[in-house]
Amino acid sequence: xxxxxxxxxxxxxDNFQMLSVAMDGGGVEKPRAFVEASGVTFPTFVDASGLxxxxxxxxxxPNGVYVDETGIIRFQLFxxxxxDREDVVAQLETLLATPVGDIPATPTVAQQSLEIEVMLEQAxxxxxxxxxxxxxxxSLLQEGSSEHAAKAFRRAFELDCESANAAFGLGTALHQLxxxxxxxxxxxxxxxxxPDNFIxxxxxxxxxxxxxxxxxxxxxxxxxxxxxxxxxxxxx
Amino acid sequence: xxxTLQRPEVGMEAPDFSLPDVYGxxxxxxxxxxxxxxxxxxxxx
Numbered sequence: 001x002x003x004x005x006x007x008x009x010x011x012x013x014d015n016f017q018m019l020s021v022a023m024d025g026g027g028v029e030k031p032r033a034f035v036e037a038s039g040v041t042f043p044t045f046v047d048a049s050g051l052x053x054x055x056x057x058x059x060x061x062p063n064g065v066y067v068d069e070t071g072i073i074r075f076q077l078f079x080x081x082x083x084d085r086e087d088v089v090a091q092l093e094t095l096l097a098t099p100v101g102d103i104p105a106t107p108t109v110a111q112q113s114l115e116i117e118v119m120l121e122q123a124x125x126x127x128x129x130x131x132x133x134x135x136x137x138x139s140l141l142q143e144g145s146s147e148h149a150a151k152a153f154r155r156a157f158e159l160d161c162e163s164a165n166a167a168f169g170l171g172t173a174l175h176q177l178x179x180x181x182x183x184x185x186x187x188x189x190x191x192x193x194x195p196d197n198f199i200x201x202x203x204x205x206x207x208x209x210x211x212x213x214x215x216x217x218x219x220x221x222x223x224x225x226x227x228x229x230x231x232x233x234x235x236x
Numbered sequence: 237x238x239x240t241l242q243r244p245e246v247g248m249e250a251p252d253f254s255l256p257d258v259y260g261x262x263x264x265x266x267x268x269x270x271x272x273x274x275x276x277x278x279x280x281x
Contacts, residue, residue, distance in 0.1 A: 001278075004274075004276055007274075014272065015271055015272055016271065016272045016274070017268050017271040017273045017274075018273075018276070019268070019273055019275050019276070020275075020276040020277070020278060021275060021276070021277045021278070022258070022279060022280055023277055023278065024279055024280055028256075028258050028259075028260065030280040031258050031280050032258035032259070033280075034280045035258050043257050043263060044258050045255035045256065045257050045263060046255065046256060046257065046258055047277075051253055051255065052253065052277060055244075055251045055253060056243060056251070057243030057244075058243070058277075061277050061279045062277060062278045062279075063276075063277040064274060064276050065250065065274070065275040065277075066272070066273070066274050066275075067250045067272070067273045067274075067275070068272055069269075069270050069272050071249050071250055071269055072247065072248070072249055073244055073245070073246050073247065073248055073249070073250050074246060075246065076244075076246060081276070081277075092274065095272075096272060142243055
């Protein structure tokens with residue numbers, strides 16, 4: 001935090017606003033003490049319900065999101081975001097020095113692969129933490145790194161075999177890798193753990209009965225199919 | 237379940253939200269429109 005205070009002071013003349021959010025479910029006391037002890041002057045919000053976890057789709061901290069003056073996200077890094085990282089600070093300073101019209105619309109390949117590298121380091125460092133593995137696996141999947149994602153999902157599922165998220169994610173990564181049989185098996189495991197999860201069930205159908213989803217989604221068929229499967233599962 | 241995660245990407249508009257600060261004062265994201273903002277998310281735990 002003191003490092004970000006220095007950063008904020010350095011860029012006070014750049015139409016720049018530093019904000020921090022404490023992802024603290026336990027209330028304001030601990031983050032307030034932390035803020036007061038560190039002497040920061042920029043606002044610190046408290047997100048007790050994990051709103052930003054849901055909005056931004058991450059499950060671990062520290063994270064950073066840089067947004068330009070028109071409200072467009074120009075940089076984001078989930079886990080491993082630190083003022084001590086020279087590459088991170090350099091990217092932010094480049095953005096702050098660039099007029100908004102001159103910023104490229106999409107991230108560079110270098111930035112994406114950097115994120116994947118950091119995630120793989122984190123995955124290795126937290127090899128026995130199922131939540132960390134799951135969170136990194138989801139991020140890797142979103143970055144398009146299906147092979148690394150499959151590995152991390154598999155590890156998360158080994159560590160927590162009751163995690164439908166891990167089994168479902170593994171299936172999705174395997175499906176992207178073209179391993180459809182293994183993908184379906186993994187989705188079915190996820191569905192066994194959470195039989196009422198309609199997202200998992202529909203994902204299986206989408207692969208097994210593509211004609212029911214394209215060119216139009218056949219909702220009447222889904223209702224009948226769901227009733228049939230539920231009845232069969234009730235008998236099993 | 238978090239399987240339908242739709243994470244905002246670089247190049248997309250940042251999502252709006254409203255949160256209290258450590259003193260209980262409520263802020264909304266849209267108040268900072270027109271500024272370059274760095275949102276730093278951390279935890280005391």
